[in-house]
Amino acid sequence: MTEHILISQPEPGIALVELARGKVNAIDHRMYGELAEAFDRLSDDPTVNVAVLTGRGHVFCAGNDLNDFRTMDTTSGELQMRNVRRAMFNLIDCSIPVIAAVNGPALGSGFGLTASCDLVVASAKATFGLPEMNVGVLGGGRFTARMLPQQAMRRLFFTAEAVDAHTLERWGAPIEVVPHDVLMTTALTRARSIASKSRYALTLAKQSLNGCEGMDLKRGYELEQTFTVRLSEHPDSKTAVEARMAALTNGKNI
Known part of the structure; x- marks a missing residue:
């Protein structure tokens, strides 16, 4: 308290x-x-x-x-x-x-x-x-x-x-x-x-941005990509992709 x-x-x-x-x-x-x-x-x-x-x-x-x-x-x-x-x-x-x-x-x-x-x-x-x-x-x-x-x-x-x-x-x-x-x-x-976003995605994004803030472009982007791969395996990632594809199919703007 x-x-x-x-x-x-x-x-x-x-x-x-x-x-x-x-x-x-x-x-x-x-x-x-x-x-x-x-x-x-x-x-x-x-x-x-x-x-x-x-x-x-x-x-x-x-x-x-x-x-x-x-x-x-x-x-x-x-x-x-x-x-x-x-x-x-x-x-x-x-x-x-x-x-x-x-x-x-x-x-x-x-x-x-x-x-x-x-x-x-x-x-x-x-x-x-x-x-x-x-x-x-x-x-x-x-x-x-x-x-x-x-x-x-x-x-x-x-x-x-x-x-x-x-x-x-x-x-x-x-x-x-x-x-x-x-x-x-x-x-x-x-x-x-x-x-409204996935908490799991938000926590990975925060770690990624904090981690690469003090890095040069090459090392920072490499670090970000490791987090991209980690997130892509999570069910929240697949749900987000499918929802976006469905929206595009229904004629919604990008």
């Missing part, structure tokens, strides 16, 4: 994961542990095909709880950073796709959580930033580089100034910016599209 990570299932196949700690959803070391456990559980839940991650209230996530930094030294800091890495990597490695529904400021680790998701839908009211330099710490650049070119990421990092969602989109971030009042409707629409 988690205190600050709330999980519900609003529709079949879809999990809603809400960050819920204080007014700004700042993450402390205990909440990082809860995040890691939450995405572990979702990985093993056969009733869920996709998750939507959002923040409760008006803020997605304001980053780390600054109280953790006040007493941090090299010994305690390494233990805390391991906890952070476990949460982030469990999100990235979650066996099902995760959609970020960014409802407000996503700062520091909040930006890191966003960058660790598979799809991002952002409210026009959302802001993104890396304020670490203003509070005497570092981190966040490598995660942000999953979404932005190097110089855009470095501008955020060195200035510690937040930008709005439309600016982030203009800089090249692959996010879908929508009016605030349709944020969750849009995120759930994307989730339904994913949830």
